[in-house]
Amino acid sequence: MNSTGSDPLHYTDAVELARMLRGREVSAREVVRAHLDRIHAVDPLVNAVVTRCAERAMEEAAAADERLARGASPGPLHGLPVAVKDVHDTAGLRTTHGSPIFAEHVPGADALIVERMRAAGAIVVGKSNVPEFAAGSHTFNPVFGTTRNPYDTSRSAGGSSGGAAAALAAGLHPIADGSDMGGSLRNPASFCNVVGLRPTPGRVPAWPATLLWEPLGTPGPMGRTVADTALLLSVVAGPDPRTPTALESPGAPFAEVPETGPAGVRVALAPDFGGALPVEPEVAAVVTEAGRVMERLGAAVEEVRPDFSGAEEAFRTLRAWRFHLAFGELIDAHPGRVKEAVAANAAQGSALSGGQVGRAQVALAELYHRFRAFFDRFDVLLLPVSQLAPFDAGLEYPPEVAGVPMPDYLAWMASCYWVSATGCPAVSVPGGFTSGGLPVGVQLVGPHRGERALLGHAAAFEAATRHGRRRPPLD
Structure with missing residues (x-):
C-alpha cells in the first residue's frame, strides 16, 4: 500500500498516501x-491523542470523498x-494547553497553522498531548497524564510536541504540527525516531499571537520522513498579513526535496558541542x-567547536520575559493552579530589568x-539533538x-535551545x-532561511541510514 509495498495504511508515508488518495486508489x-x-x-499504551473527534472526522472524510468524486x-x-498539538486552537474542538484552567476550553476559530492544514x-482526528502550557521537553500534565515513548513505554516521548511525535512513531497519524522554542519539535522527534523541523522564525507564521516580534518560538512540521515533513512545510509556510515577521516566500516549493547528494558538502561536526555541553x-x-x-x-567533514x-x-x-508576559496575569488569577516550573519562570521574567532584556537582544544579534x-x-x-537518550517517564526531568x-x-535541553538562539533552521533526523534500543536523533543546522538545502542534506542522510524505518514494538 505504499512505496515499499509492505506497510499498512497507518504506516504508509504521507507523500505516498496523498498520491493514493488523489488517484482514488x-x-x-x-x-x-x-x-x-x-x-x-x-x-x-502511549497516551498521545488525548481529545478525539472520530465521528466528525469520518463525516469530513466522506465529504472529501464526495468532492473528489x-x-x-x-x-x-x-x-x-x-x-493537532493541544496548544494550537481548533474551532469547535477542545484545546486545553494541558492545564486544568483550560480543561473545557473550546475555541471559536482555528489557529493559522490548523487553518492552513x-x-x-487534512482531516483533524483529535489533539496531541503536551506538557502544561508546552513548557519543557517531557510531555505530562494534570489533565491527561503522561505521554510514553512507543519504543519503550517506561521512557519519555520528549516534548513539548511529545504527543505528536509519539503518535507519528506509533502510526496514529502520518504528519503532525508542532511548535518549537527550546527544542519542542526536535527533542521529541529525536526521542521517538521521527523527523522534526524547526524552521527559520517567520517561515511558518503564528496566529493568534501577542508577541508579534518575538524571535524564539515558531510553529513547524513533523513527519516520519523528511519528504513527509517537507510536504507539511509546503502547506503551513508562507506569508500572512497578521504576522509582520512572516517571510514572503511561498511554501509550495518545499514539497520537492532537493535530490542533490552530499558530495562536496561542507559539514561541521560537533558531537559534544566541542566539549561545551555534557553529552551521554x-x-x-x-x-x-x-x-x-x-x-x-x-x-x-571537519570537527569543530562552534561558538x-x-x-x-x-x-x-x-x-522568562515571554513567560511573564504570557502567564503572569493567569498565575495571579489562579494561584496554585499553574505548575511550579512555569510560575517560577514567569517570576524570573517579572524581576528582569530593561537592561537585561536589552542585553539579551544584543546577544541574539551577535x-x-x-x-x-x-x-x-x-x-x-551536525550536532546532537538531545544530550541524552529518552529518560524515565516518571521523572519531571533528568537529574x-x-x-x-x-x-x-x-x-538538559541546551543542545536545542542554544541553536534556537541563533535563528537558524534545524532538523532532527533519526540517527540510530x-x-x-532507544532512538537517538541527529541535529542538522543550516544557514538562516536555508530550509530547502537543509532538507536535502537530511534526506540524503535518511536514505543512507534508514533508521526511521525501524518501527516500535507495539504490535
Whole structure:
C-alpha cells in the first residue's frame, strides 16, 4: 500500500498516501478509519491523542470523498488525518494547553497553522498531548497524564510536541504540527525516531499571537520522513498579513526535496558541542557515526567547536520575559493552579530589568552574525539533538547528564535551545539507537532561511541510514 509495498495504511508515508488518495486508489474514509482504528488499538499504551473527534472526522472524510468524486481538485493534504498539538486552537474542538484552567476550553476559530492544514485537505482526528502550557521537553500534565515513548513505554516521548511525535512513531497519524522554542519539535522527534523541523522564525507564521516580534518560538512540521515533513512545510509556510515577521516566500516549493547528494558538502561536526555541553557517550557516538556516514557519501567533514557564547543567557532571559508576559496575569488569577516550573519562570521574567532584556537582544544579534559567518565556511552543522537518550517517564526531568547535575528542567535541553538562539533552521533526523534500543536523533543546522538545502542534506542522510524505518514494538 505504499512505496515499499509492505506497510499498512497507518504506516504508509504521507507523500505516498496523498498520491493514493488523489488517484482514488484508496478513499479518505478508508484512510481515516484505519488511523482511528490504530488510535483505538495502540494509544492506550502511549497516551498521545488525548481529545478525539472520530465521528466528525469520518463525516469530513466522506465529504472529501464526495468532492473528489465530483471532480474537485484535491489539496496537497487531501484526506490525510492529523491530531493537532493541544496548544494550537481548533474551532469547535477542545484545546486545553494541558492545564486544568483550560480543561473545557473550546475555541471559536482555528489557529493559522490548523487553518492552513484544513484548507489543504487534512482531516483533524483529535489533539496531541503536551506538557502544561508546552513548557519543557517531557510531555505530562494534570489533565491527561503522561505521554510514553512507543519504543519503550517506561521512557519519555520528549516534548513539548511529545504527543505528536509519539503518535507519528506509533502510526496514529502520518504528519503532525508542532511548535518549537527550546527544542519542542526536535527533542521529541529525536526521542521517538521521527523527523522534526524547526524552521527559520517567520517561515511558518503564528496566529493568534501577542508577541508579534518575538524571535524564539515558531510553529513547524513533523513527519516520519523528511519528504513527509517537507510536504507539511509546503502547506503551513508562507506569508500572512497578521504576522509582520512572516517571510514572503511561498511554501509550495518545499514539497520537492532537493535530490542533490552530499558530495562536496561542507559539514561541521560537533558531537559534544566541542566539549561545551555534557553529552551521554552513546549519544555522542551516534552523532560521530553520522559524520562518518556523511563522509562516506562524499561530504567534507571537519570537527569543530562552534561558538555559542551568549546563547544561554539570551535564551533564558527572553524565555522568562515571554513567560511573564504570557502567564503572569493567569498565575495571579489562579494561584496554585499553574505548575511550579512555569510560575517560577514567569517570576524570573517579572524581576528582569530593561537592561537585561536589552542585553539579551544584543546577544541574539551577535549570535546571528557569528553563525552567518560560520555558514560562509560550512553548509551544515551536525550536532546532537538531545544530550541524552529518552529518560524515565516518571521523572519531571533528568537529574543529570553524563554525570553532570542538571539544576532545572531546562538545562538538559541546551543542545536545542542554544541553536534556537541563533535563528537558524534545524532538523532532527533519526540517527540510530542506543545499545538498549532507544532512538537517538541527529541535529542538522543550516544557514538562516536555508530550509530547502537543509532538507536535502537530511534526506540524503535518511536514505543512507534508514533508521526511521525501524518501527516500535507495539504490535
